[in-house]
Amino acid sequence: MTKGNINVSVENIFPLIKKFLYSDHEIFLRELISNATDATLKLKHLTSIGEAKVEYGNPKIEVKVDKENKTLHIIDQGIGMTGEEVEKYINQVAFSGAEEFLEKYKDTAKDSGIIGHFGLGFYSAFMVAEKVEIITKSYKDEPAVRWICDGSPEFTLEETADKTERGTEIILHIAEDSTEFLEEGKIRELLLKYNKFMPVPIKFGTKTHTLPLPENAPEDAVAETEEVDNIINNPTPAWTIAPSELANEDYMKFYHELYPMQFEEPLFNIHLNVDYPFNLTGILFFPKLSNNLNIEKDKIQLYQNQVFVTDEVKGIVPDFLMLLRGVIDSPDIPLNVSRSYLQADGAVKKISSYITKKVADKMASLINENREDYEKKWNDIKVVIEYGIVTEEKFAEKSDKFTLYPTTDGKYFLWSELEEKIKPNQTDKDGNLIILYASNADEQHSYIQTAKDKGYEVLLLDSPIIPHVIQKLETSKDKISFARVDADHINNLIKKDEPVISKLNETEKESLKKYVEESINDKKFTVQLEDLDSTDAPFTITQPEFMRRMKDMQATGGGGMFGMGGFPEMYNLVVNSNSEFAGQILKTENEEEKAGLIQYALDLAKLSQNLLKGKELTDFIQKSYKQLEK
Numbered sequence: 001m002t003k004g005n006i007n008v009s010v011e012n013i014f015p016l017i018k019k020f021l022y023s024d025h026e027i028f029l030r031e032l033i034s035n036a037t038d039a040t041l042k043l044k045h046l047t048s049i050g051e052a053k054v055e056y057g058n059p060k061i062e063v064k065v066d067k068e069n070k071t072l073h074i075i076d077q078g079i080g081m082t083g084e085e086v087e088k089y090i091n092q093v094a095f096s097g098a099e100e101f102l103e104k105y106k107d108t109a110k111d112s113g114i115i116g117h118f119g120l121g122f123y124s125a126f127m128v129a130e131k132v133e134i135i136t137k138s139y140k141d142e143p144a145v146r147w148i149c150d151g152s153p154e155f156t157l158e159e160t161a162d163k164t165e166r167g168t169e170i171i172l173h174i175a176e177d178s179t180e181f182l183e184e185g186k187i188r189e190l191l192l193k194y195n196k197f198m199p200v201p202i203k204f205g206t207k208t209h210t211l212p213l214p215e216n217a218p219e220d221a222v223a224e225t226e227e228v229d230n231i232i233n234n235p236t237p238a239w240t241i242a243p244s245e246l247a248n249e250d251y252m253k254f255y256h257e258l259y260p261m262q263f264e265e266p267l268f269n270i271h272l273n274v275d276y277p278f279n280l281t282g283i284l285f286f287p288k289l290s291n292n293l294n295i296e297k298d299k300i301q302l303y304q305n306q307v308f309v310t311d312e313v314k315g316i317v318p319d320f321l322m323l324l325r326g327v328i329d330s331p332d333i334p335l336n337v338s339r340s341y342l343q344a345d346g347a348v349k350k351i352s353s354y355i356t357k358k359v360a361d362k363m364a365s366l367i368n369e370n371r372e373d374y375e376k377k378w379n380d381i382k383v384v385i386e387y388g389i390v391t392e393e394k395f396a397e398k399s400d401k402f403t404l405y406p407t408t409d410g411k412y413f414l415w416s417e418l419e420e421k422i423k424p425n426q427t428d429k430d431g432n433l434i435i436l437y438a439s440n441a442d443e444q445h446s447y448i449q450t451a452k453d454k455g456y457e458v459l460l461l462d463s464p465i466i467p468h469v470i471q472k473l474e475t476s477k478d479k480i481s482f483a484r485v486d487a488d489h490i491n492n493l494i495k496k497d498e499p500v501i502s503k504l505n506e507t508e509k510e511s512l513k514k515y516v517e518e519s520i521n522d523k524k525f526t527v528q529l530e531d532l533d534s535t536d537a538p539f540t541i542t543q544p545e546f547m548r549r550m551k552d553m554q555a556t557g558g559g560g561m562f563g564m565g566g567f568p569e570m571y572n573l574v575v576n577s578n579s580e581f582a583g584q585i586l587k588t589e590n591e592e593e594k595a596g597l598i599q600y601a602l603d604l605a606k607l608s609q610n611l612l613k614g615k616e617l618t619d620f621i622q623k624s625y626k627q628l629e630k
Helices: 013-021 025-048 083-089 097-104 121-127 176-182 184-194 248-258 319-323 346-369 371-391 393-401 415-426 445-453 466-476 506-520 545-555 580-587 591-608 614-629
Strands: 002-005 061-066 071-076 129-137 145-149 154-159 167-174 202-210 225-231 268-274 280-286 301-304 307-310 325-329 433-438 458-460 480-484 525-530 539-542 571-576
Touching (some): 025 061, 025 121, 061 184, 083 145, 184 307, 248 280, 268 346, 319 346, 319 371, 346 393, 433 445, 445 458, 466 480, 466 545, 506 571, 506 591, 539 591
Parallel strands (some): 061 202
Antiparallel strands (some): 002 154, 129 167, 145 154, 268 280, 280 325
16 A cells, blocks of 8 residues: 655645635546546547557446445546556646647547646535545556545555556545535436536436337237336537538527427528637527627537636627527637636637628528528527627628518518618718618607608617617718618608798798797707698607617617716708798787797697696697697
């Protein structure tokens, strides 16, 4: 038997591990199963190149809880260790066997799937165990050995006859403050969280399997049952399989495997697969989003060689794609030793750029393959696309190929199609292309109709971040301007070189404006007279485009130095000086009657903009009923 001290650079490393290195104690199981997986995959590689003269077979990893003896066992059938290797890999803490193995076999082991970045992973066991045993037998023809350590730098190492099969068994004697890890429910939860897609089958207990009845079995026959291993993981998840070998049903099945509580099907998926200049695989799913910006639930999961790391993927996945779901797996993502957070690195930026490009290419291919289907899904994906346009320049540059602009009539245009359609009619006298839009087809119906009567197209842009998208488009494209249909009278939104006919002279106009201003006496409204068609509404309420857009932008984050959140509501009251109503006001001599007419017309204009509320609305309704009684 050998006794000795573990080669550590401080007096006792274990309290440091427990207190500082691993912030979350539960990850000890992830680390130990990762080590068992490494050991199994090493053996697979060595047998495949003929260096290990043993039968690889169908190895699995077994996790067992012995509540009575307060132990947790992790057993693998992998490469095992000799006494010398235990001395080297376990006692010399800062040494990673997996890294050495990769270095030695770097030319042939590239795809062997060994995790092996974390030499300290084994020592996470001491966060929950007061004593740890290793019983291991190498694939080489050497005796098995037992290593025992009680959490101090002292250990014992001796040969043992207790193990005759190749592989390693780790026995954790669970500490009094960690007895939750003796509960089968807790261990199952951790296995499903961290090891659900590990590349080696993981057995956790057994389950009853019902055997199929033979074809000629009588009707009252009872099927036989048998106890089989309960394999808790899926060793070959969809992202590890070539896209050519997967059907749409396979992707849907995997989606529900990832998110068991999601009952809605995703709209489509993007399969990621790259091996230069970094390794990355994964599958991203577009869920039905509509205008929902909630990204707290069912987030993208980050794996490292099929080991779950985190679902906090900010930095690896561009912000706008955080709205998606799915998996990203890369051995090249730099994590700290406990895998608990990402370390800034040039490779991360490259990965983020690759994912952005891949999503843009997928969008372009989807619209080309089936335009009709893409249009049907547009309302469910537009928030992601629009968010990408605002936040990712490379994505914005490609976005014209797949960004749709829907109209209030239910038509969809790509940018080039929209330009071609509206340029002849919606170019103003200064050569600017004016793009009219509504944010709510019902509330802005009268304004939309006025625009359509002139032959104009009106887009329906109703997502929460549209003000930011519009600003981006106006700054990146030449001579275009967006105007919401209720921002001004349509004649002012798209100004043309057309003669204006006025029924009133300047003196009459001044009088009309004075009467209106005195009657409404409301600082929210700026009165402006316009020579419009005599059939146009006598009063129209509009909200200046710049002011409203700044307020909208601040509501969704933005607005910058303008600080519009504290600004009062401000509107323009457009008075049609060519309307019959304008003439009626000028002819009415009774001041009280004149004020009543103006107030009634203002109430109608407010009503059309959903601005008439509370007592004002009640008074208006009562006044209208009295009119009926006359």
